[in-house]
Amino acid sequence: MKDLIIPSHLIKKELKILLACFVVAFLLNIYAIISYGTSWFEIFTMFYVVIIVTGFLYGLTIVVRLIVYGIQQVIKWINEKTGESIE
Amino acid sequence: MSKKNQLSRREFIKGLSIFAASMPWLSLLAKEDIPEGRRPSDVVRLGVIGVGSRGSLLMLHLQSISNVEIAAICDDYMPHLNDGKRITENRAKAFVDYRKMLEMKNLDGIIIATPLHLHAKMTIDAMRAGHNVFCEKNMARYMHECKDIVNVQKDTGKILQIGFQRIFDLRYIKAVELIRKGRIGKVNMIRAYWHRNNDWRRHVPKPELEKKINWRLYREFSGGLMTELGAHQVQVANWILDSHPEAVGGFGSINYWKDGREVNDSVSLVYNYPNGIQVIYDSMISNKRYGLEEQILGDKGTMELEAGKIYEEEPPPAPGILHLINDLEHQFFDTIPIGGASWVPDTPVRYKGEYILDQYPFPDATLLELDAFVKSIRANEHIDRMIEHAFYASVTALLGNLAIQRQSIVNWPRGYSL
Numbered sequence: 453m454k455d456l457i458i459p460s461h462l463i464k465k466e467l468k469i470l471l472a473c474f475v476v477a478f479l480l481n482i483y484a485i486i487s488y489g490t491s492w493f494e495i496f497t498m499f500y501v502v503i504i505v506t507g508f509l510y511g512l513t514i515v516v517r518l519i520v521y522g523i524q525q526v527i528k529w530i531n532e533k534t535g536e537s538i539e
Numbered sequence: 540m541s542k543k544n545q546l547s548r549r550e551f552i553k554g555l556s557i558f559a560a561s562m563p564w565l566s567l568l569a570k571e572d573i574p575e576g577r578r579p580s581d582v583v584r585l586g587v588i589g590v591g592s593r594g595s596l597l598m599l600h601l602q603s604i605s606n607v608e609i610a611a612i613c614d615d616y617m618p619h620l621n622d623g624k625r626i627t628e629n630r631a632k633a634f635v636d637y638r639k640m641l642e643m644k645n646l647d648g649i650i651i652a653t654p655l656h657l658h659a660k661m662t663i664d665a666m667r668a669g670h671n672v673f674c675e676k677n678m679a680r681y682m683h684e685c686k687d688i689v690n691v692q693k694d695t696g697k698i699l700q701i702g703f704q705r706i707f708d709l710r711y712i713k714a715v716e717l718i719r720k721g722r723i724g725k726v727n728m729i730r731a732y733w734h735r736n737n738d739w740r741r742h743v744p745k746p747e748l749e750k751k752i753n754w755r756l757y758r759e760f761s762g763g764l765m766t767e768l769g770a771h772q773v774q775v776a777n778w779i780l781d782s783h784p785e786a787v788g789g790f791g792s793i794n795y796w797k798d799g800r801e802v803n804d805s806v807s808l809v810y811n812y813p814n815g816i817q818v819i820y821d822s823m824i825s826n827k828r829y830g831l832e833e834q835i836l837g838d839k840g841t842m843e844l845e846a847g848k849i850y851e852e853e854p855p856p857a858p859g860i861l862h863l864i865n866d867l868e869h870q871f872f873d874t875i876p877i878g879g880a881s882w883v884p885d886t887p888v889r890y891k892g893e894y895i896l897d898q899y900p901f902p903d904a905t906l907l908e909l910d911a912f913v914k915s916i917r918a919n920e921h922i923d924r925m926i927e928h929a930f931y932a933s934v935t936a937l938l939g940n941l942a943i944q945r946q947s948i949v950n951w952p953r954g955y956s957l
């Protein structure tokens with residue numbers, strides 16, 4: 453079986469995205485506490501929800517990136533095809 | 540009873556000490572070890588009359604209370620008496636005639652767990668013979684017998700306790716404390732029910748024993764659902780409303796178990812209490828979907844005492860982030876109404892509520908009531924409101940039966956206030 457090698461810059465990139473998702477989820481919790489006037493203890497008690505939301509957002513970024521990648525590949529393929537026909 | 544259990548119960552009850560005036564039995568339950576009694580060994584010696592299913596259960600509880608000895612047992616049905624002997628490992632003196640047992644001078648108290656029609660005579664005979672008495676509920680088969688029992692207790696000065704164990708249930712005690720503090724606002728209605736789905740029969744080895752074993756099914760011996768089940772729940776209603784009803788009306792019928800029984804297998808009653816508060820009660824034995832419950836309905840909340848839960852009328856808000864997620868979900872997935880409904884059905888509020896008491900497991904209320912009886916004997920202390928509770932609850936249950944029998948509204952009888 454072939455070893456799968458993930459370059460360190462990719463790992464760093466994914467960790468940065470994950471951290472960004474966590475920050476967004478954390479800020480969402482703060483926003484919810486302020487806008488619904490609930491207890492500040494929810495920063496701690498709702499931490500598990502923040503983790504779940506982080507996972508959800510990270511999953512969402514994967515889906516979005518896959519779609520963008522797919523579109524890029526399609527455009528690339530079309531460009532290649534068009535270039536061939538001109539020649 | 541284990542030391543740890545005793546300690547936590549004592550601490551719990553001490554926290555409720557401000558309610559000692561309305562629940563005087565609490566002070567007895569909270570007492571530190573009561574000083575040594577009259578004998579150096581301080582053993583409380585008890586005699587048990589009626590050692591069938593309920594009597595056996597009481598004996599097993601008594602055996603778990605320290606320094607209690609079941610010194611005598613009595614039953615006129617041999618299989619039960621033999622069961623009783625086995626439970627006491629033949630250490631208790633066995634009797635067939637309870638009057639012989641009452642002649643024993645070295646008993647500190649008598650426990651009565653016989654069929655209902657025998658309660659009054661046995662309780663009165665025991666007190667007149669100089670014994671303290673714990674008798675199972677209902678106090679008696681007929682209202683006038685309840686009054687006779689109270690009068691004899693006053694004459695003899697003996698300790699008398701009737702088996703309404705919910706008074707000792709820590710969840711109920713806590714619930715009553717919260718109600719008195721106004722947690723559910725003004726109580727305007729109580730709904731209570733007890734539903735089972737069985738024929739209420741026990742195996743009869745010989746046909747001539749039918750009425751002896753299945754005494755619950757015959758009016759001569761039993762008040763049926765109201766005295767066997769309902770009495771517990773109307774006691775709770777009286778306790779919470781701190782009153783007895785002014786009137787009652789209702790219906791009852793044998794509509795399912797048509798097997799020769801005489802007591803109703805289905806009853807529905809409405810009790811009217813002072814200030815127009817109603818207690819709606821029903822019991823049946825042909826459907827068990829809803830089991831048993833006492834629902835206390837106040838303007839600020841509801842309590843379900845059997846479930847041990849409290850529900851605010853305005854439920855506490857959900858955590859902010861869950862609220863936000865819920866709102867976002869609705870924005871994305873809800874349909875957009877074009878023409879709204881002119882009427883929205885008042886379906887039940889879906890809210891899980893909170894527990895009245897977090898402490899778990901709860902000590903068994905039957906064990907606590909027996910423990911209280913033993914403590915009463917050791918301390919030689921009466922708990923006056925205990926008799927009041929038992930009397931009013933018993934009469935309330937019997938009055939319901941009377942209303943059903945007469946098919947009319949029956950007022951609380953004159954001369955039945957203590």
